[in-house]
Amino acid sequence: AQSVTQPDIHITVSEGASLELRCNYSYGATPYLFWYVQSPGQGLQLLLKYFSGDTLVQGIKGFEAEFKRSQSSFNLRKPSVHWSDAAEYFCAVGVGSSASKIIFGSGTRLSIRP
Amino acid sequence: NAGVTQTPKFRVLKTGQSMTLLCAQDMNHEYMYWYRQDPGMGLRLIHYSVGEGTTAKGEVPDGYNVSRLKKQNFLLGLESAAPSQTSVYFCASSPGTTVDTIYFGEGSWLTVV
Numbered sequence: 001a002q003s004v005t006q007p008d009i010h011i012t013v014s015e016g017a018s019l020e021l022r023c024n025y026s027y028g029a030t031p032y033l034f035w036y037v038q039s040p041g042q043g044l045q046l047l048l049k050y051f052s053g054d055t056l057v058q059g060i061k062g063f064e065a066e067f068k069r070s071q072s073s074f075n076l077r078k079p080s081v082h083w084s085d086a087a088e089y090f091c092a093v094g095v096g097s098s099a100s101k102i103i104f105g106s107g108t109r110l111s112i113r114p
Numbered sequence: 115n116a117g118v119t120q121t122p123k124f125r126v127l128k129t130g131q132s133m134t135l136l137c138a139q140d141m142n143h144e145y146m147y148w149y150r151q152d153p154g155m156g157l158r159l160i161h162y163s164v165g166e167g168t169t170a171k172g173e174v175p176d177g178y179n180v181s182r183l184k185k186q187n188f189l190l191g192l193e194s195a196a197p198s199q200t201s202v203y204f205c206a207s208s209p210g211t212t213v214d215t216i217y218f219g220e221g222s223w224l225t226v227v
Contacts, residue, residue, distance in 0.1 A: 009154070043218040043219060043221060044218045100210065104156045105156050107156045
């Protein structure tokens with residue numbers, strides 16, 4: 001069955017430090033991959049997406065992610081975090097015909113240390 | 115520019131009561147989704163639809179029914195609410211013609227007592 005695993009439930013980093021959030025997926029075919037961010041009490045906002053082509057994708061707010069097929073991973077990175085990046089981050093995979101079924105990971109909560 | 119609108123935003127139900135959550139989108143999207151979000155569980159797909167008149171089961175469909183009679187609306191029904199259905203429910207939509215971004219509503223907070 002298709003699944004998305006985010007192994008880190010909660011991460012704390014210092015402001016200005018680099019960040020990497022891990023995501024692993026399980027899917028037999030070429031996946032369509034997404035990262036979303038959710039601020040408290042809000043809906044989800046798309047950070048970036050990968051469908052094909054260059055395996056390093058750039059997103060909004062200075063985020064990037066790298067698709068590694070051999071590791072079934074799509075890790076999210078940011079070189080220098082800001083206090084406003086504190087939020088919950090979700091990795092998702094689109095499966096099935098035209099990726100019509102979108103499955104999310106359990107999320108990683110990011111806290112920023114002043 | 116409404117996007118995806120969910121009603122109601124908050125509701126308290128008694129065990130065994132029924133209710134319907136309405137999702138409306140004004141972007142002419144083909145695909146629509148209902149998710150529930152619980153602490154530590156992320157978003158889990160309940161049901162989804164790839165077009166008017168079609169529905170399909172997601173990861174956690176039991177206890178819910180859906181209908182997509184009109185392209186712009188996707189209804190989620192709870193026939194007999196249970197405390198385990200206390201959750202935040204998110205509706206989402208996607209253009210669907212190609213793989214693309216999904217757009218979320220603001221969420222509906224449901225408590226079953």
